[in-house]
Amino acid sequence: MQLDIFKKMLTSEDSSHILKAFVKDLLGLEFQTLTPKETYHIDSYKKSYEKMDIRRTEVDILATGEDGSHATIECQIQPHDYFHERTIFYLAEAFRSPFGNIDKKKEKKKNNFSSLRPAYGINILNFHLFDQKGEALQLFRILNDQTHQPFLNGNEKELLILCFLSLKNQHIRRQKAAYHWHYFLKTGEIKSTAPDYIKEAKRKIEFLTLERKEKEMIMNIEKSKAISDAVIVTAMENGRKEGLEEGRKEEKRTLAIEFLKIGVSPEKVAKATGLDIETVHKLKNQQA
Numbered sequence: 102m103q104l105d106i107f108k109k110m111l112t113s114e115d116s117s118h119i120l121k122a123f124v125k126d127l128l129g130l131e132f133q134t135l136t137p138k139e140t141y142h143i144d145s146y147k148k149s150y151e152k153m154d155i156r157r158t159e160v161d162i163l164a165t166g167e168d169g170s171h172a173t174i175e176c177q178i179q180p181h182d183y184f185h186e187r188t189i190f191y192l193a194e195a196f197r198s199p200f201g202n203i204d205k206k207k208e209k210k211k212n213n214f215s216s217l218r219p220a221y222g223i224n225i226l227n228f229h230l231f232d233q234k235g236e237a238l239q240l241f242r243i244l245n246d247q248t249h250q251p252f253l254n255g256n257e258k259e260l261l262i263l264c265f266l267s268l269k270n271q272h273i274r275r276q277k278a279a280y281h282w283h284y285f286l287k288t289g290e291i292k293s294t295a296p297d298y299i300k301e302a303k304r305k306i307e308f309l310t311l312e313r314k315e316k317e318m319i320m321n322i323e324k325s326k327a328i329s330d331a332v333i334v335t336a337m338e339n340g341r342k343e344g345l346e347e348g349r350k351e352e353k354r355t356l357a358i359e360f361l362k363i364g365v366s367p368e369k370v371a372k373a374t375g376l377d378i379e380t381v382h383k384l385k386n387q388q389a
Contacts, residue, residue, distance in 0.1 A: 106310060107176055107225075107286075108162055109305075110306055110309065111123060111137060112137040112138075112162060113305070116305065117135060120135050122296070123282065124172050125278070126279050126282055127223055127238070127264050129240075130262075132166040132167065132172075135166055136164060137162055138162070161175050161176055170218050171195040171196070171199075171221070172221045172223065173222045174223045175188075175191070175222070175223070176225045177225070179227075179228065180230070185230075188224055188265075191222060192220055192222040192261060195220040196260070197217070199217060200216055219254065219259060220261055221261075221262045222264065223264045223266070225268065226265060226269070227267075230267060234272065235272065237266060237267045237268075237272050238267075238277065238279050238283070239266075239267075240262060240263070240265075241263040242262045243261055281295040281296060281299050285299055307369075353374045353375060357374045357376055357380075357381055357384055358388065361384060361388055362388065367382055367385055
């Protein structure tokens with residue numbers, strides 16, 4: 102999956118529920134809200150090394166929760182030297198970046214450390230970073246060495262969690278929520294048992310990978326359908342139902358023909374218009 106498509110899938114305005122589900126399935130943490138930023142620059146590093154290639158200071162997605170927590174999401178196709186150190190650097194910077202940004206009117210004491218919030222890092226990898234026989238999903242956190250209790254802040258939340266999901270590694274438990282994300286990100290396909298939000302994510306990917314004319318056509322279909330629905334509601338209120346259903350079918354056929362003229366595959370036309378595939382093939386043969 103292309104990185105820009107992956108980012109748009111999680112950061113578009115109507116994808117907040119998909120982003121929240123993605124973070125919950127991988128980290129086990131549930132947010133009420135997650136506000137994403139696409140291609141986030143780490144400010145302190147950028148200011149200190151302005152003459153360097155600033156692309157090295159970017160994380161793919163930064164999402165901020167309702168409590169100020171930061172979740173960073175990165176996709177890596179190829180391994181890099183010092184990759185372990187790099188992931189810690191990004192996590193530490195996400196944790197440190199709010200330091201000093203306090204609202205003095207709301208704070209009882211002027212304590213810069215009160216501005217710090219938990220930070221969680223998610224890394225999607227297409228290579229083996231750990232033992233190939235281990236789990237594809239690996240979580241690291243600060244734990245008590247003897248009791249294994251997590252290190253919490255005053256609000257009973259973990260301060261730092263680092264997550265890795267290797268698409269190269271096939272050892273992932275099917276009962277885990279992350280299994281369906283692993284399969285989808287690796288293959289581009291989904292299982293019939295996948296959650297609805299992953300099915301919606303797949304539809305978004307399919308739309309984002311369409312050509313410009315295809316996207317315009319789908320948007321025209323959606324606009325036309327909305328108008329058509331409004332007409333039907335008005336007609337039903339006035340007691341006029343005859344011919345409306347056939348009119349809708351004819352509208353779909355007209356739009357399908359326009360799709361076919363610009364070379365959209367019958368399968369995509371059927372999915373976009375709601376017509377059965379046999380009808381679409383007949384329309385295509387009529388245009389030949």
